[in-house]
Amino acid sequence: MIDEDLRIRLADLGGFDTARGSLAGVVVVDVTRVVAGPYCSMVLADLGATVIKVEHPDEPDYTRTFPPLLAEEDDPDGPVGEDRLSGFFAQYNRNKLGVTANLRHPSGAALLEQLVARADVLVENFRPGTMDRLGLGYEHLRTINPRLVYAALSGYGQTGPYRGRPAYDNSAQATGGLWSMNGPAGGPPTRVGTIIGDLAASLYGTIGVLAALRHADATGYGQLVDISQQDSVLTLTENAVVAYTTEGTVPVPLGNAHPFVRPYEAFPCRDGFVFFGGYTDKFWRISCELFGGPGEYEAHPELHAMGDRFDEEVYEHAVRPLVERWFADRTKAELEALAGDLVPLSAVKDIGEVVADPQIAARDMVVETAYPGFGALRTFGSPVKLDATPPRTNGRAPSTGAHTAAVLRELLDYDEAAIDELRAAGTI
Incomplete structure (x- = not known):
């Protein structure tokens, strides 16, 4: 020194x-x-x-x-x-x-x-x-x-x-x-x-x-x-090593999806995309009430359990269409304002939007x-x-x-x- x-x-x-x-x-x-x-x-x-x-x-x-x-x-x-x-x-x-x-x-x-x-x-x-x-x-x-x-x-x-x-x-x-x-x-x-x-x-x-x-x-x-x-x-490969050494699973490209956690990916909205990760039972119930209104959660009892939502067929035929309907007519800003403080939902921002982001500035x-x-x-x-x-x-x-x-x-x-x-x- x-x-x-x-x-x-x-x-x-x-x-x-x-x-x-x-x-x-x-x-x-x-x-x-x-x-x-x-x-x-x-x-x-x-x-x-x-x-x-x-x-x-x-x-x-x-x-x-x-x-x-x-x-x-x-x-x-x-x-x-x-x-x-x-x-x-x-x-x-x-x-x-x-x-x-x-x-x-x-x-x-x-x-x-x-x-x-x-x-x-x-x-x-x-x-x-x-x-x-x-x-x-x-x-x-x-x-x-x-x-x-x-x-x-x-x-x-x-x-x-x-x-x-x-x-x-x-x-x-x-x-x-x-x-x-x-x-x-x-x-x-x-x-x-x-x-x-x-x-x-x-x-x-x-x-x-x-x-x-x-x-x-x-x-x-x-x-x-x-x-x-x-x-x-x-x-940086997350669970890839342990998935292979315990189950013999070789990961393949999944796009924006997670290997098993669902919903946990990017979804289209009116002016771009948002990341939505409302996969836990708590966040799923909040999301149903926020985006779908009263009765949305009770209308889909088959989706109440996190394990059911993780099922790939259930996700593709029931969960994803529901989330896409929730977001289709709302902008990134509207979705963040509505839900950003309550569930994991974030606008997918380009670098110009990131540089101007108030959180980045703060x-x-x-x-x-x-x-x-x-x-x-x-x-x-x-x-x-x-x-x-x-x-x-x-x-x-x-x-x-x-x-x-x-x-x-x-x-x-x-x-x-x-x-x-x-x-x-x-x-x-």
């Missing part, structure tokens, strides 16, 4: 909020790219850690060119590059300090070792074996800093027959079982419409880092945090960050709500190597001559 004065000086370098977060003083060296990894270190940064993003000076994180792109206000038609700001990159790299180092160069590797000596955590998401080939693997770095928590996020993990395979999010969705379960009923498997493998691995990586930090505080020793995207996706889940020269960028906030040490969510993402010289001076006590020498050698 770094002391309070140094923490504040480093935060000032990035123009970040200097208020103490839960992880204040923790230093994270981030050598990740794209999302699986950058999201993990971003969560740590939101929680107050000092995160130093290390990029190759000539080959920085290529999501810097990913859309959407904000153009400079005085050059809206300029080319993609440092005069364009990637909203994609900014969203996953806020609150970080930017440093460049060529890890293939001996002096660049030495620079990373010096950073690790002052750090608590290193996060990387290279294919297993890459850091070892650079001479910067866990077994080596732990000799420099025994307290180091080394988080390695990869497609298939550091062990097993697939460990060396290249992988993307879709690789994890495919091999973790999620792809085979998703899609319209009776249709082909369909990927989940977001990079859920990357995101899940990042979040599990964050959990692993926090657990390992607690262990390091107690024992003085760090450890390897080994996170696989395939493993992470597998844990929870500070869309935050605005000022980028001088580019204007304001609105991104998602933090779902972690802490009343004593709230996450900081409006810090900027760094331009490539923006803080290299300052971090070397402040954290590693480099003088200007040494920094100039590294720059001349192409190390930074």
